[in-house]
Amino acid sequence: MMKETYEQxxxxxxxxxxxxxxxxxxxxxCPDEARLELERKYAGFLEITDRFDRQNxxxxxxxxxxxxxWLKYKEGFSANxxxxxxxxxGAKPGNWVMDPFMGSGxxxxxxxxRGINSIGYDVIPLSAVSIKxxxxxxxxxxxxxxxxxxxxxxxxxxxxxSGHTPYITITQxxxxxENEIFFQYIWEWREKSVYSEDAKNxxxxxxxxxxxxxxxxxxxxxxxxxxxxxxxVINANKVREKKGQKLLPQKYVRAVISDARVTVLEELYxxxxxxETIQSNIHDTTKAExxxxxxxxxxxxxxxxxxxxxxxxxxxxxxxxxxxxRTYALELVYLGLGEQEVKDIRQRLLSCTVESHSKVNELxxxxxxxxxxxxxxxxxxxxxxxxxxxxIMYALEKRKRNGDxxxxxxxxxxxGYFTELAFIYAELYRxxxxxxxxxxxxxxxxxxxxxxxxxFLSSSFAEQFGFKVKKIYCLRQxxxxxxxxxxxxxxxxxRKSITIWVKEE
Ligand SMILES: C[S@@+](CC[C@H](N)C(=O)[O-])C[C@H]1O[C@@H](n2cnc3c(N)ncnc32)[C@H](O)[C@@H]1O
Numbered sequence: 001m002m003k004e005t006y007e008q009x010x011x012x013x014x015x016x017x018x019x020x021x022x023x024x025x026x027x028x029x030c031p032d033e034a035r036l037e038l039e040r041k042y043a044g045f046l047e048i049t050d051r052f053d054r055q056n057x058x059x060x061x062x063x064x065x066x067x068x069x070w071l072k073y074k075e076g077f078s079a080n081x082x083x084x085x086x087x088x089x090g091a092k093p094g095n096w097v098m099d100p101f102m103g104s105g106x107x108x109x110x111x112x113x114r115g116i117n118s119i120g121y122d123v124i125p126l127s128a129v130s131i132k133x134x135x136x137x138x139x140x141x142x143x144x145x146x147x148x149x150x151x152x153x154x155x156x157x158x159x160x161x162s163g164h165t166p167y168i169t170i171t172q173x174x175x176x177x178e179n180e181i182f183f184q185y186i187w188e189w190r191e192k193s194v195y196s197e198d199a200k201n202x203x204x205x206x207x208x209x210x211x212x213x214x215x216x217x218x219x220x221x222x223x224x225x226x227x228x229x230x231x232x233v234i235n236a237n238k239v240r241e242k243k244g245q246k247l248l249p250q251k252y253v254r255a256v257i258s259d260a261r262v263t264v265l266e267e268l269y270x271x272x273x274x275x276e277t278i279q280s281n282i283h284d285t286t287k288a289e290x291x292x293x294x295x296x297x298x299x300x301x302x303x304x305x306x307x308x309x310x311x312x313x314x315x316x317x318x319x320x321x322x323x324x325x326r327t328y329a330l331e332l333v334y335l336g337l338g339e340q341e342v343k344d345i346r347q348r349l350l351s352c353t354v355e356s357h358s359k360v361n362e363l364x365x366x367x368x369x370x371x372x373x374x375x376x377x378x379x380x381x382x383x384x385x386x387x388x389x390x391x392i393m394y395a396l397e398k399r400k401r402n403g404d405x406x407x408x409x410x411x412x413x414x415x416g417y418f419t420e421l422a423f424i425y426a427e428l429y430r431x432x433x434x435x436x437x438x439x440x441x442x443x444x445x446x447x448x449x450x451x452x453x454x455x456f457l458s459s460s461f462a463e464q465f466g467f468k469v470k471k472i473y474c475l476r477q478x479x480x481x482x483x484x485x486x487x488x489x490x491x492x493x494x495r496k497s498i499t500i501w502v503k504e505e
Pocket of ligand 1: 073076077078100101102103104105106121122124127295296298314318348350
């Protein structure tokens with residue numbers, strides 16, 4: 001009965017107006033005419049859809065998918081979404097599709113299964129491990145993986161072994177002692193072992209995927225959450241107690257901290273089952289290339305030749321202060337990154353944290369070094385002249401002066417975020433062939449009572465660089481606001497959208 005009611009409800013057509021706003025600035029504190037103008041301009045392109053929902057624009061569906069579940073990448077989208085969009089763009093074997101922000105590699109892997117070539121970038125080393133491991137799925141020698149599993153089942157850490165996993169300040173004491181020792185031991189053992197590079201990389205992926213469950217941390221919100229049984233929390237509470245301060249809450253991130261060896265083996269069994277299934281079902285060996293560039297797309301894109309892409313399917317980091325280098329600190333450190341290297345990657349990310357510095361000068365010098373200073377000026381002038389962007393930056397400055405922002409770094413983040421994204425839109429237009437379709441998944445955001453319509457603002461930049469807006473899919477479920485914004489400025493539902501643009505010359 002409940003199910004029927006839900007299904008009936010999901011067919012109810014919600015009017016598009018429910019997804020539009022008549023005010024972008026709480027209490028009319030700042031001008032919002034330019035944002036209202038965007039709303040009028042693009043309302044006709046909005047399609048409230050059941051084709052895409054929260055499950056397939058997030059990692060939820062991938063959890064059950066063979067291959068795509070190999071790396072728990074919460075920020076990923078699903079294979080189902082990529083398949084849908086590839087169908088919509090009519091991509092064929094041999095075509096080239098780009099994901100400028102590859103993450104775990106969903107776009108690339110779905111393309112590979114369909115014989116479509118793909119190219120993309122990411123700055124997080126985790127991406128390289130994930131894509132390399134999945135891309136090899138038809139190549140693994142099943143017997144070799146079985147031997148690897150057998151060896152790990154009986155792997156003995158010598159009693160006098162004193163190695164510990166490396167750490168940086170934000171990951172110190174993340175594991176119970178026996179897990180910390182095992183993770184280091186297996187890393188050294190893996191280095192010395194004679195397994196193929198593919199098998200070793202697969203093992204690395206399985207270890208990486210185990211770290212969180214075997215630790216006192218959890219990936220919650222913008223920072224790592226810490227368990228009250230960890231030394232970090234116990235020691236912090238001792239200090240607080242002495243100072244008469246309120247103690248940190250008795251929070252358990254999980255009931256049981258998993259055993260490292262058992263968890264790594266579980267992961268290996270999981271991938272082995274997928275490998276066997278995929279190898280026995282897919283015999284078509286049509287080779288599609290995956291070209292992964294472990295660098296910032298901002299610097300990679302301007303170097304590519306023109307007019308070769310059939311399409312783009314991607315989801316950039318959202319403009320929401322989410323810091324990948326903190327959430328994935330355990331994994332980055334395990335892969336060998338030190339304190340400074342983690343900080344450097346933070347600055348390579350598209351500006352999505354309040355710590356992000358402006359990249360404009362660096363970008364200008366970069367274009368100059370390629371002899372493309374005029375192109376830089378052309379793109380940057382368009383960005384700075386965008387009326388809605390100017391209005392948003394003015395509003396955020398005003399909110400900052402009024403003390404309405406939780407963190408003043410938000411102003412620099414938003415400015416950097418859209419400036420950098422707009423450079424990417426401009427370069428994508430150049431590398432797309434005529435008729436190419438570009439799909440960006442993103443969420444609208446709100447800071448200090450100011451709504452930023454990420455989907456419409458991005459579409460206006462895209463149009464300025466030559467794209468035609470074809471459609472803006474909008475999920476039925478909109479996003480709420482943080483509790484602080486709700487309390488201070490009331491509630492405004494925010495769209496989660498997939499913008500679809502085409503290059504039509
Ligand atoms: C939302 S995730 C993409 C997830 C991907 N769609 C998937 O299914 O796994 C965004 C990715 O962009 C990457 N990223 C951030 N800044 C970047 C940059 N400047 N160049 C390339 N990648 C970047 C992040 O490391 C992150 O993996």
